[in-house]
Amino acid sequence: MKRRKEKDYPVMALMALLTIFIVTFLVVAIIRTVSSFQAEEPSAVEEPDEPTSEHLAAISQVEQEILLDKLAIYDDYFVTFDGQKKIEDLTDVEKITFIDRLPIEVQQEKGLDFEAGVPLETIQELLREYFGPDITLHPVNCPCFLGDGDYLIYDATTRTYYADTDGHGHGGYEPYQVHNFYVDGVKTSNENSITYTLTIKKAFAAPNSSSYYSSYTDALEKNNLLFDLYTLYGEKAYTDTSRLLSVQYEKNKGLFPGYVYTFTTNSTAEEAYLVNLKK
Numbered sequence: 001m002k003r004r005k006e007k008d009y010p011v012m013a014l015m016a017l018l019t020i021f022i023v024t025f026l027v028v029a030i031i032r033t034v035s036s037f038q039a040e041e042p043s044a045v046e047e048p049d050e051p052t053s054e055h056l057a058a059i060s061q062v063e064q065e066i067l068l069d070k071l072a073i074y075d076d077y078f079v080t081f082d083g084q085k086k087i088e089d090l091t092d093v094e095k096i097t098f099i100d101r102l103p104i105e106v107q108q109e110k111g112l113d114f115e116a117g118v119p120l121e122t123i124q125e126l127l128r129e130y131f132g133p134d135i136t137l138h139p140v141n142c143p144c145f146l147g148d149g150d151y152l153i154y155d156a157t158t159r160t161y162y163a164d165t166d167g168h169g170h171g172g173y174e175p176y177q178v179h180n181f182y183v184d185g186v187k188t189s190n191e192n193s194i195t196y197t198l199t200i201k202k203a204f205a206a207p208n209s210s211s212y213y214s215s216y217t218d219a220l221e222k223n224n225l226l227f228d229l230y231t232l233y234g235e236k237a238y239t240d241t242s243r244l245l246s247v248q249y250e251k252n253k254g255l256f257p258g259y260v261y262t263f264t265t266n267s268t269a270e271e272a273y274l275v276n277l278k279k
């Protein structure tokens with residue numbers, strides 16, 4: 001008996017260890033479950049169970065990134081209005097110019113090539129994507145940014161826009177540099193749609209310039225310089241631009257006016273389109 005008991009010691013020790021291990025595992029699992037419940041509680045409280053059909057929420061990090069990428073698509077052209085243009089007041093020429101000024105990577109992705117010709121239907125489709133289903137376009141020719149005559153010519157027989165490359169042998173339009181700083185945002189949803197309202201501060205600079213301004217007009221007219229990154233940081237101004245701009249933004253926040261963007265969608269943030277932009 002005694003000998004047998006001694007022989008059993010390693011087995012018993014192993015079982016005791018196993019028991020301790022299982023108990024520890026269970027305790028950790030229980031603590032984790034309880035704390036995750038506690039962490040989820042605040043958002044559970046926010047669920048729409050009130051009688052009102054509108055629901056306010058914060059914009060998630062993922063949505064924030066999607067919307068920041070999206071608003072940058074509008075920047076090349078829309079900043080030129082300096083927050084003073086209502087979407088419903090866009091003229092036909094401005095609508096076509098918006099499509100023509102879409103960032104090069106977006107143009108490539110959408111297969112836009114005005115030299116080869118872009119069907120009117122494609123332009124109308126894109127306008128609906130960026131400004132919603134109610135936008136209309138009556139085809140008109142579109143003048144060149146240099147003011148030297150029409151550049152995008154509408155051919156009514158083929159219902160296609162063509163670029164007049166013979167008459168405009170000069171370089172293309174170079175967009176201004178625009179850097180966006182997210183301030184805050186709110187997401188309003190009801191049964192039919194989601195509206196995102198974002199406050200953004202922006203820094204503007206002419207192409208290849210390191211002089212930053214708080215509005216497009218100031219950058220254009222070189223008025224009210226905020227700071228010059230090259231003066232402050234030398235060559236780093238061109239290699240570490242985003243980080244240095246963030247540093248300067250933190251120092252000069254109060255000098256930047258806020259721009260309020262309103263996007264709406266009846267599905268996801270990716271499908272949202274701009275309904276308003278004001279300063």
Ligand SMILES: [Zn+2]
Pocket residue numbers: 144145146147148149151167168170
């Ligand atoms: Zn021209």
